[in-house]
Structures are given as C-alpha cells and as structure tokens.
Amino acid sequence: MEQVKVLLDETEMPRQWYNVQADLPTPLAPPFHPATMEIATPEQMNVIFPMSLLEQEMSPQAYWDIPDEVMQVLALWRPTPLQRARGLEKALGTPARIYFKNESVSPAGSHKPNTAVAQAYYNKQEGIKRIATETGAGQWGSAMSLACNMFGLECTVYMVRVSYDQKPYRKSIINTWGAEIFASPSEQTNSGRAALAENPDHPGSLGLAISEAVEDAATRDDTNYALGSVLNHVCLHQTIIGEEAIRQMNKIGEKPDVVIGCIGGGSNFAGISFPYVREKIKGMDVRILAVEPASCPTVTKGLYAYDYGDTAHLAPIVLMHTLGHTFVPPGIHAGGLRYHGMSPLVSRLAEDKLVEAIAVPQLECFEAGLMFARTEGIVPAPESTHAIRGAVIEALKAKEEGKERVILFNLSGHGHFDMSAYDAYLAGQLSNYEYPQSMVDEALSKLPHVELPAM
Amino acid sequence: MEQVKVLLDETEMPRQWYNVQADLPTPLAPPFHPATMEIATPEQMNVIFPMSLLEQEMSPQAYWDIPDEVMQVLALWRPTPLQRARGLEKALGTPARIYFKNESVSPAGSHKPNTAVAQAYYNKQEGIKRIATETGAGQWGSAMSLACNMFGLECTVYMVRVSYDQKPYRKSIINTWGAEIFASPSEQTNSGRAALAENPDHPGSLGLAISEAVEDAATRDDTNYALGSVLNHVCLHQTIIGEEAIRQMNKIGEKPDVVIGCIGGGSNFAGISFPYVREKIKGMDVRILAVEPASCPTVTKGLYAYDYGDTAHLAPIVLMHTLGHTFVPPGIHAGGLRYHGMSPLVSRLAEDKLVEAIAVPQLECFEAGLMFARTEGIVPAPESTHAIRGAVIEALKAKEEGKERVILFNLSGHGHFDMSAYDAYLAGQLSNYEYPQSMVDEALSKLPHVELPAM
Incomplete structure (x- = not known):
C-alpha cells in the first residue's frame, strides 16, 4: 500500500507560534486611527481588543508560547x-x-478556529464576557461561536444578510454552539438601523457587518471585537x-x-x-x-x-x-x-x-x-x-x-x-x-x- | 497537556475484516427467497449481488483479507x-x-464508506459497470456515490422524496461525486411509476426506494444492487x-x-x-x-x-x-x-x-x-x-x-x-x-x- x-x-x-515580523527585510508601517488620522496607539485599540492580542499585533518577538488552555x-x-x-x-x-x-x-x-480559540482565550483572560464579530459566508462566525463556547464567553455574530438567507445551516451551527446571530443590517446597532432606514431590504455587506460588530464592542464594557483575518495576530x-x-x-x-x-x-x-x-x-x-x-x-x-x-x-x-x-x-x-x-x-x-x-x-x-x-x-x-x-x-x-x-x-x-x-x-x-x-x-x-x- | x-x-x-459468524454460539438461520418462500440460494441472489460478496455473506470464515485496492x-x-x-x-x-x-x-x-468502498471494489472485479441503490436520509447514497466514483463505476441513487426535498445538499454532494440521483418514487421503474400513478405527490418510503433500486439492478445486466446495512457482509x-x-x-x-x-x-x-x-x-x-x-x-x-x-x-x-x-x-x-x-x-x-x-x-x-x-x-x-x-x-x-x-x-x-x-x-x-x-x-x-x- x-x-x-x-x-x-x-x-x-508545535508549542509556539511564529511571528514573521521578526524576520521581515522591511518592517511594517504603523496603522493609523481612522478618526484622528494619526498613528493608532494600543490604548486606542484596547477599546475593542485585549492588550495581549495588541502586544502580539505590534511586537517583533519571533516566537510566542501557545498557552496550555489553547x-x-x-x-x-x-x-x-x-x-x-x-x-x-x-x-x-x-x-x-x-x-x-x-x-x-x-x-x-476550516482553519479559522486556530485563531478563534486563541482570541477567545486571551479575551477571557482579560475579563471580557462577550465577543461581537461579523461573518460573510459563515466560516469565521462558526469558528468564533465554537471558540467562545469552549471558554464560556457569550458570542454575537452579525452575518451579511444575503449569505444569512443563502446559507441557513451556518445560522444553525452557530446556534448549536450557543451563539446569537443577527442578519446584518440588524436593528441591534445604530449602523444597522441607519442602513435599514435607508433600505428595509438592504442585502448587507461585509463592511457594514464589521461596522455593526465594532459598534457593538465599542459601546459595551463587557464586550470585545474579534476579526478572523488580515491582522498580524x-x-x-x-x-x-x-x-x-x-x-x-x-x-x-x-x-x-x-x-x-x-x-x-x-x-x-x-x-x-x-x-x-x-x-x-x-x-x-x-x-x-x-x-x-x-x-x-x-x-x-x-x-x-x-x-x-x-x-x-x-x-x-x-x-x-x-x-x-x-x-x-x-x-x-x-x-x-x-x-x-x-x-x-x-x-x-x-x-x-x-x-x-x-x-x-x-x-x-x-x-x-x-x-x-x-x-x-x-x-x-x-x-x-x-x-x-x-x-x-x-x-x-x-x-x-x-x-x-x-x-x-x-x-x-x-x-x-x-x-x-x-x-x-x-x-x-x-x-x-x-x-x-x-x-x-x-x-x-x-x-x-x-x-x-x-x- | x-x-x-x-x-x-x-x-x-488492520489488514483483515472479522466475521463474527465464526464464533456465534448459535449459527444464523438461512435467508428465504421472497418469491419461492424456500431457502435462498447464492445463484438466486447473484442477480443483484456479486458472488464474492455473497460468499462473505454466507461463509463462517473468521477473517477476510482486505484487498489492497480497498x-x-x-x-x-x-x-x-x-x-x-x-x-x-x-x-x-x-x-x-x-x-x-x-x-x-x-x-x-460517516462510517458508511467503509463498506461502500468494499462493495464497489468487488462489483468492479466481477465486471459490473453500474450500481443502483436507495438512500433514506442520504448518508448511504453519499457513501456509495463516493465509492463508485473511486472505482469508475456509474451510480444511481433513489432517494426517498421527503428527504430529497428536505435535505437538498445530499443531492448536491451525490452529484459532486458524479452519481445520478432520483427522488423516489421516480419515473425510472415500474414500482416508481405505479406509486406515482396512485399518488402523484407520493412522499416516498425506504421500502419503496429499495424496490426501485432492486428492480433497476435486476433488470439490467451491467448493474448490481448495494445495501448499506443489515446484511452480514x-x-x-x-x-x-x-x-x-x-x-x-x-x-x-x-x-x-x-x-x-x-x-x-x-x-x-x-x-x-x-x-x-x-x-x-x-x-x-x-x-x-x-x-x-x-x-x-x-x-x-x-x-x-x-x-x-x-x-x-x-x-x-x-x-x-x-x-x-x-x-x-x-x-x-x-x-x-x-x-x-x-x-x-x-x-x-x-x-x-x-x-x-x-x-x-x-x-x-x-x-x-x-x-x-x-x-x-x-x-x-x-x-x-x-x-x-x-x-x-x-x-x-x-x-x-x-x-x-x-x-x-x-x-x-x-x-x-x-x-x-x-x-x-x-x-x-x-x-x-x-x-x-x-x-x-x-x-x-x-x-x-x-x-x-x-x-
């Protein structure tokens, strides 16, 4: 055979994650804050992310130990x-x-739970009770609801309406893992309500769903935001x-x-x-x-x-x-x-x-x-x-x-x-x-x- | 950890399957043929099953080598x-x-492909070109279409209509593996046509889907029937x-x-x-x-x-x-x-x-x-x-x-x-x-x- x-x-x-920032020939340029248009500080971003993840985001440290719980x-x-x-x-x-x-x-x-589990863990460590996030086709929302469930966090997912309607089993599996899910635009946030006021049949978009989740996280002390791609951590x-x-x-x-x-x-x-x-x-x-x-x-x-x-x-x-x-x-x-x-x-x-x-x-x-x-x-x-x-x-x-x-x-x-x-x-x-x-x-x-x- | x-x-x-018939305190009673009401012979059953599977069905041999291809x-x-x-x-x-x-x-x-792969292999060995089978909720139909695809056999699945309508993704995955699928009762067989004549909105049943698949296999020389449970093999x-x-x-x-x-x-x-x-x-x-x-x-x-x-x-x-x-x-x-x-x-x-x-x-x-x-x-x-x-x-x-x-x-x-x-x-x-x-x-x-x- x-x-x-x-x-x-x-x-x-492997017991450690590898941070490619340590070996970049050209270092990363800093992120800017969208309101001030100046370089964003960790303190500003701490409103929606835990410090431990921001540290991983910014640091050139080559290896990070994966916590036992993760x-x-x-x-x-x-x-x-x-x-x-x-x-x-x-x-x-x-x-x-x-x-x-x-x-x-x-x-x-999918691969998404690899980071969802880590993000849920670090948020839990810093006393966060609830995660708000968005999902497009549903892979990330599924992963985050699974991970929150494993660490006893509440989870709210804003899912782009057109996908919410097209892929009903994503909603089912997110509910099965105990998370709450809303089609976006939703009545839950100012961004969502504004979009619905403009168009009650709004199909939603990833950009809008992100806005809803970020707004949710920024306006509640017990809640942070989680993103499933793009960022360094x-x-x-x-x-x-x-x-x-x-x-x-x-x-x-x-x-x-x-x-x-x-x-x-x-x-x-x-x-x-x-x-x-x-x-x-x-x-x-x-x-x-x-x-x-x-x-x-x-x-x-x-x-x-x-x-x-x-x-x-x-x-x-x-x-x-x-x-x-x-x-x-x-x-x-x-x-x-x-x-x-x-x-x-x-x-x-x-x-x-x-x-x-x-x-x-x-x-x-x-x-x-x-x-x-x-x-x-x-x-x-x-x-x-x-x-x-x-x-x-x-x-x-x-x-x-x-x-x-x-x-x-x-x-x-x-x-x-x-x-x-x-x-x-x-x-x-x-x-x-x-x-x-x-x-x-x-x-x-x-x-x-x-x-x-x-x- | x-x-x-x-x-x-x-x-x-493991390189061998285990046949519990070898160790039964009380041997199995023989199957009867539904038409003759007498003990069924391998020759009678060979119309829809290959001899190698019938041998496994009847034999008290304790171990069977799993073929390399399987x-x-x-x-x-x-x-x-x-x-x-x-x-x-x-x-x-x-x-x-x-x-x-x-x-x-x-x-x-699911576990179903364990036998689907073996059944496809033995049918292929005996020159069969096509498998007809039924499926209820869809696990077996999926497994058989996967297995037939792996051995280059055609596959036709009769799926109970109520499930066919309720679980549309089963049809999708069966098609993805190249098999053909009909809601049962179908227009493909006498049993199906009779049921539809009686009730054009017939919801189907597992019994009826079996009848369609067996009829299909019994009436075509190139085709055998495959069952996903119950039988000894x-x-x-x-x-x-x-x-x-x-x-x-x-x-x-x-x-x-x-x-x-x-x-x-x-x-x-x-x-x-x-x-x-x-x-x-x-x-x-x-x-x-x-x-x-x-x-x-x-x-x-x-x-x-x-x-x-x-x-x-x-x-x-x-x-x-x-x-x-x-x-x-x-x-x-x-x-x-x-x-x-x-x-x-x-x-x-x-x-x-x-x-x-x-x-x-x-x-x-x-x-x-x-x-x-x-x-x-x-x-x-x-x-x-x-x-x-x-x-x-x-x-x-x-x-x-x-x-x-x-x-x-x-x-x-x-x-x-x-x-x-x-x-x-x-x-x-x-x-x-x-x-x-x-x-x-x-x-x-x-x-x-x-x-x-x-x-």
Whole structure:
C-alpha cells in the first residue's frame, strides 16, 4: 500500500507560534486611527481588543508560547493530517508530488478556529464576557461561536444578510454552539438601523457587518471585537499550520519546491507559508505562491497603499494591497476571498518578492475543486479551490517540463455548507464574473491621505 | 497537556475484516427467497449481488483479507482517531473515562464508506459497470456515490422524496461525486411509476426506494444492487472500526467496560462491537450495548421472527428482530434508524445475551448531542446522538455509584447535512413521537410464514 497521510501525535504539536515580523527585510508601517488620522496607539485599540492580542499585533518577538488552555482545545482536532494527493496526481498525469495540509478536519470545517480559540482565550483572560464579530459566508462566525463556547464567553455574530438567507445551516451551527446571530443590517446597532432606514431590504455587506460588530464592542464594557483575518495576530495564530507541515514533511524526507495558499484576507495563506518564509530567508530554495480570485485581485491588480479596513471607516487604516475600500467584488461563491484589502504582512512580503501572487478565474477553480473531490474524496470549500487550482497549475507545469516537483498547498476548509455553489457549477450557471476597470479606478481614487512622521 | 486523541499510522491499519459468524454460539438461520418462500440460494441472489460478496455473506470464515485496492481508498481517512471526550466527562462530572471512535472524518461524513468502498471494489472485479441503490436520509447514497466514483463505476441513487426535498445538499454532494440521483418514487421503474400513478405527490418510503433500486439492478445486466446495512457482509466490512479501536485502546493500556453503538440496520454498531464480541466470547469482561430509538424499538420491543426486508417483498426474508415490515416508524430526525428490522447478526447476538439493547427517546438524544457539540466541538449526526445518549447514561450511572468506568462509543457521523434537525430541537419543535401499540400489533400480524427444513 502506498502511504497517503503523514500524522503527528499531540506530543509533536508545535508549542509556539511564529511571528514573521521578526524576520521581515522591511518592517511594517504603523496603522493609523481612522478618526484622528494619526498613528493608532494600543490604548486606542484596547477599546475593542485585549492588550495581549495588541502586544502580539505590534511586537517583533519571533516566537510566542501557545498557552496550555489553547493547546488543549486545538488538540480536539490538531495536529491536522498532511496528505499526499495521489489520486489527483494520477488524474493529472504529473511527475509532481502533491501534498496538502488538511485544515477541513476542525469541527467548524476550516482553519479559522486556530485563531478563534486563541482570541477567545486571551479575551477571557482579560475579563471580557462577550465577543461581537461579523461573518460573510459563515466560516469565521462558526469558528468564533465554537471558540467562545469552549471558554464560556457569550458570542454575537452579525452575518451579511444575503449569505444569512443563502446559507441557513451556518445560522444553525452557530446556534448549536450557543451563539446569537443577527442578519446584518440588524436593528441591534445604530449602523444597522441607519442602513435599514435607508433600505428595509438592504442585502448587507461585509463592511457594514464589521461596522455593526465594532459598534457593538465599542459601546459595551463587557464586550470585545474579534476579526478572523488580515491582522498580524490572526496570521500569527495560524502559523501552527506551517509549523506542523514542516515537521510532517521532514518526517518523510520531503522539501516543498512551492508552498501554496488562497488569499482573501490572507490568514490561511499566512498560516501555511510564514514558517516557510522564515526558511526561505534562511536560505531554503522554495517558492511561495498566493492564489487570489480574478474577480478580486487585490495583490496582482491593487495598489500598495494606506486604506481603510472597512467601508464605514471604523477599523484602522493600514498599509496594504487594496482595490479601494469602496470596491464591491463580484458575487463569486468564494465569499471568504471577497475583500478589498490584504493582510499587511502578506502585502509586505509580496512587495519584498518573498511571496508571488497569481489571480485565477472562478470556473477554473471549480473545475479543479471538482477534480479534487472526485480523486481525493473531500469536497473543498470554494475558497480552497483557489489553492487547488494553484497546485494544478504547478503540477501541469512540472508535467510539461518533465520534471519532478514537490507541491504543498493548504486545504483551508470543506464545502459542506457551500453545496449550492457546486449545484450552480454543475448546472452550468456560474461565470467568471468580471468587473469593469472603472470600478477599481474609482475606488482607488478614494484612498485616505495619511502622513508618516519622519523616522 | 492532557492527551485527547489516540492515532494509528496507516501501517498499523488492520489488514483483515472479522466475521463474527465464526464464533456465534448459535449459527444464523438461512435467508428465504421472497418469491419461492424456500431457502435462498447464492445463484438466486447473484442477480443483484456479486458472488464474492455473497460468499462473505454466507461463509463462517473468521477473517477476510482486505484487498489492497480497498485499503488504499480507506487510507484517505483511515485509521480514524480514537478520542477521549474529556470535555463531556467534565460537563457530566463523572468519574468515567469516555472514549469515542470518530467515524465522522470520512469524506462522506460517516462510517458508511467503509463498506461502500468494499462493495464497489468487488462489483468492479466481477465486471459490473453500474450500481443502483436507495438512500433514506442520504448518508448511504453519499457513501456509495463516493465509492463508485473511486472505482469508475456509474451510480444511481433513489432517494426517498421527503428527504430529497428536505435535505437538498445530499443531492448536491451525490452529484459532486458524479452519481445520478432520483427522488423516489421516480419515473425510472415500474414500482416508481405505479406509486406515482396512485399518488402523484407520493412522499416516498425506504421500502419503496429499495424496490426501485432492486428492480433497476435486476433488470439490467451491467448493474448490481448495494445495501448499506443489515446484511452480514456489510457488518463484516465495518469491523475495521472495532479492530482499530482495540489497537488504539491497547496503545493507552485501556480496556472498555462497555462498548456502545446506535442501531438502525445495525452496521455501525456491528463495526465497533463485533471484534469486542469476539473478545467477550474469549473471556473479556465487557458489556456490549446497542441503543435504538424509542420510536422504532426493533430489538427491545420487536419479535425475533422471519420477516421481509422491504415493504415490496423483493429483498430476502430473514430471521431478525422486527416490528413488522409494514410498520411505519414515526418521523424522527435520525432517519438512518427508521427501519422495521435489524441485522440478523445483531439480532442473533441479542438473543444469545452477548449484546444488550436499550431504547431512548428523541429529545434525550438531542440533549446529549447538543452537550457533545458544545463540549467536544463536533456536531453529531442525529443517529449518532443515540450512541452519545447511551454513553451519558453509563457515565451518570458510574457517577451515582462513585465508580470508575471505561466507556467506548462509536460516533458514526457528523450532522452537517442534518442541521435543520438542530434548528427544530433548539426551537422546541421536536417531540418524542410515540406510536400506538396497535400499529406494531397489526404489522406483526403480517409476518410471512416460512418453514425451516429439518436439519
């Protein structure tokens, strides 16, 4: 029998997260406060985030110990398997060896709980009783409700109405873990009420849902806000994925030639790749490839500029790749990748050429996702099909060149709650959803102007 | 950190299935043919089943090698983790140690692929091109379509219409794996057309869907039928669960005092428990507990008698616990447990007191299932909540008695495609669905009369 999976025992789990800020060739530029338009202080951000997470956000410290209480919850499903995609290799007829890290095995079905559990823990430590957060397609809201439940925190999720109506089982699983969920815009906040007053049938947007959650957290002493991607501490918590992958690849004497993840806000890609960025800086010969949707090509087509994190101008202004905070991405099924900006860390690494990015159209992703489901069994989340597409591209290149190649990608989640996307694809109802360049041009004309003080 | 999971490498996977027929104190009575009312011959059954499976069905051989090709597919997710339910233990405040075998990690989300893969393989070996099967709630149809896809067989699934309409994502995942699916009754078969002629809005039933699939298989040379539970060869293929569990418990020096599974047709229970039945016969001090729904209490309230396997009298007549083949179980959400009969092997073992059975009401199962979801993270399938309820009962007894106890149960699957059941439970819309005794009395008056020849 040919080996398929590489497992780690719980005793072999990494005990520290890796902070790529420690090794950046160019340090990160500071975030600005959206109200003062000056560099944001930890004290200002402490209104909605605990100090321990802000410390992780700002610090250049290379390693952070994972608290025992966090390890204990992660051990419910971690370490996750590293799997060799032999069926996919055969279907492609490639000489490449394709490996994937299977993050779909978490109870919430994606990598998101890796940081949700840590965020719930640190908030609990600082006496917070309740978390308010937003969710688009539902992966993050599910993860945060699971994590809050594990630490006895209350949790309120504002879910973009159009997804709330399209994916009713997300609401069900969030309720099952004891959290409260509102379709956004809701009657719970000023931002929500204002939007509903303007349009009672408002479909909602991620920007608006963020505004509702931030407002909720900012106006209640017992409540903090939690974000599922983009920020440095979120990327930090996800590095357990790559640290495990390195140990697993070592176990079988393999070294990846290319490490691949999909990018929306950047967190699952950060998770699989930042430990490899460290190795690359130390001299490892490895390419690191981010795959984004062609309909929201933040890194490949956006500007590297200061921009708001949300449409309502409540989140910090950060230096990142952006299509402009007023850009509304077309309605592809990979809802988790529909974000105008990108993690400042991923953006910085792309600028420094440590990370490459490509943009791929929706139909090619579903084609690759279906091939994966039929060869490896697992039905991937629409977001994860972008990483699979990236792996297929690399595997076909290897075939063309007649060369061996070791490909490692992150399977960020399963698609059990996104099956209507597969229905639409199989029925030939999907397209690649292009957008007019004028939309991006207009959005990019609305970037904020901030001035860095002389260093 | 406290250990949560016990893993096995692929190299530690059991290489043989265990056939409990080899060790039965009382041998099984033969099946009868529903048309001739005489003992059914393998040749008669070969019309819809391959000879290799019929051999496994009839033989007293204790061990069967698992073919390499089957092992290779199973290795996509097997061996499955054995997990200690520490969170559940703490919530119950029990001195018992609770372990569960996590069969929810298969791509189809349940234990069903263990036999689906084997059945697809043996059918392929005998030149069959296509499988016809039925599915109730959808677990089996999903598993069979996954397995057929892996071996390049076509697959047609007849799904009970009421479930087809209630659980649309089951259709989606079955299509994603390339199978064809029809709501039953369908226009594809005589049985289906007859039912539709009688009632164009016919909601369907498992009995009718079986009739459609058997008719399809019997009338096409290239097509066989596949069943997901009840039969001996199905139970055989599931024993890999218990064989793995024994190895995993040995690894940590534990021995279960009680082994628990839910029963509908009996296959997941057979899987976890038959290897322990072998050990019990050899002298191990272990109780083996089957948990059935109070609204379909086949073993605890049914007769041990010869009965038809389906309502249309096409499947073999077997000696089993039955509530009568015309008994229509109330519409509990654990659709996989709504079967009038029981595996002849499980029935035989219950008669010989090697296996105990209890019946539990729906609300107590969902209560236990919710507690499990909130302590262990995994949202269990409604069927699996019955096994969890059994474990909770045993753990609370241990608490009352102030005694240690080692409990092992089978988590047969997750509930990602059954979330509407949790919605209904959380909304207080579920009841325990009792049935009038007269329904069972009437059904039991319609058992077939067969005569065993003098031995």
